[in-house]
Amino acid sequence: MKILVIMGSPRKGNTYRAAQRIEDVMRSLGDVEFEYLMLSGVKLEPCRGCHACFEWGEERCPVRDDAPAVEEKMHDADGVIFASPVYGLNVTGLMKTFIDRFSYIFHRPRFFDKKALLLTTAGAVGEKDVLDYLEDVAGIWGFDVASRAGIVTPPGTTPKKAQENDRKLETAAREFFRALAERKERRPGLRSVIIFHGQRATFDELGDAFPADHAYWKEQGWLDPGARYYTSVPVNPLYDAVGRIVEWVARRRIRRDLAAMR
Incomplete structure (x- = not known):
C-alpha cells in the first residue's frame, strides 16, 4: 500500500509526530510505503481566481508551479492522509493554499478509487471544525474518507491525555488500513x-x-x-x-x- 501524507504543518511538530504514529501502527499491520509531502517545501502559488481552470481546464492555468506533480502523487497513492494542525480555528495557510490551488477538482472530481485519512492536532480547540472541513474537501474531490483523528496537545499534556490521543491515532490507523485492504466502495450518503x-x-x-x-x-x-x-x-x-x-x-x-x- 502506498500512502501519501500531505503535511500542512510548516514544521515537524505534533502533527508530523502524529502521522508517524499512524505510520508505525499501519506498519505493524502489513506492508505499507509512506511518503511525506511537506507543503512547506513544495512550490504551490496562491490561486488567482481567474476561473481559467473552470472554463478551459487546469492545463490553461496561468500559474506555473508544482501542482501537476502534486496531483500525480495523489493519483499514484492508494491512500492519502490530509494532515494539518489547527491555526486560527482552521487549517494552516499552507493547507488552504494547497486546497485552493486544486479548486478545479471540486468541479471535476477524480479520486474515487482512493481512501483518505484526516488528521489534525490542536492546542486547545478547533479540531472538529478542521476535520469537518477536510472531510468536505476530500469527499467532494472523490476520496472515500475512511477515518479521521483529531487530538488536543496543549503544553504539558498529562499522561492520561497522551494515552487518549494515542488511542485515537491507533484506531484511525487501523480503520484506514482495513479500508485500504478491503478496497470496498461505500454507498454514498x-x-x-x-x-x-x-x-x-x-x-x-x-x-x-x-x-x-x-x-x-x-x-x-x-x-x-x-x-x-x-x-x-x-x-x-x-x-x-x-x-x-x-x-x-x-x-x-x-x-x-x-x-x-x-
Whole structure:
C-alpha cells in the first residue's frame, strides 16, 4: 500500500509526530510505503481566481508551479492522509493554499478509487471544525474518507491525555488500513447524492460558461439521464429521488436566471 501524507504543518511538530504514529501502527499491520509531502517545501502559488481552470481546464492555468506533480502523487497513492494542525480555528495557510490551488477538482472530481485519512492536532480547540472541513474537501474531490483523528496537545499534556490521543491515532490507523485492504466502495450518503445532482444541473445547463466542466462530465457519462452517481456503486432509491428533485429545482432556477439576463 502506498500512502501519501500531505503535511500542512510548516514544521515537524505534533502533527508530523502524529502521522508517524499512524505510520508505525499501519506498519505493524502489513506492508505499507509512506511518503511525506511537506507543503512547506513544495512550490504551490496562491490561486488567482481567474476561473481559467473552470472554463478551459487546469492545463490553461496561468500559474506555473508544482501542482501537476502534486496531483500525480495523489493519483499514484492508494491512500492519502490530509494532515494539518489547527491555526486560527482552521487549517494552516499552507493547507488552504494547497486546497485552493486544486479548486478545479471540486468541479471535476477524480479520486474515487482512493481512501483518505484526516488528521489534525490542536492546542486547545478547533479540531472538529478542521476535520469537518477536510472531510468536505476530500469527499467532494472523490476520496472515500475512511477515518479521521483529531487530538488536543496543549503544553504539558498529562499522561492520561497522551494515552487518549494515542488511542485515537491507533484506531484511525487501523480503520484506514482495513479500508485500504478491503478496497470496498461505500454507498454514498444523501448529502453526496445531492451534491452530484446539483453539480450535474449546473454543468449541464451552464455548458457555455463552463465548457471544460461540461466536457468532463459528459466524458465521464455523468450527464446521461440514467446516471445516479459519479460511480456505479448502488444508490439508495430514496436518496436518488431526493437528488433528482434537487436537480430539477436547480435546472429551473438556472434557466430562469439565464432568461432574465437575455
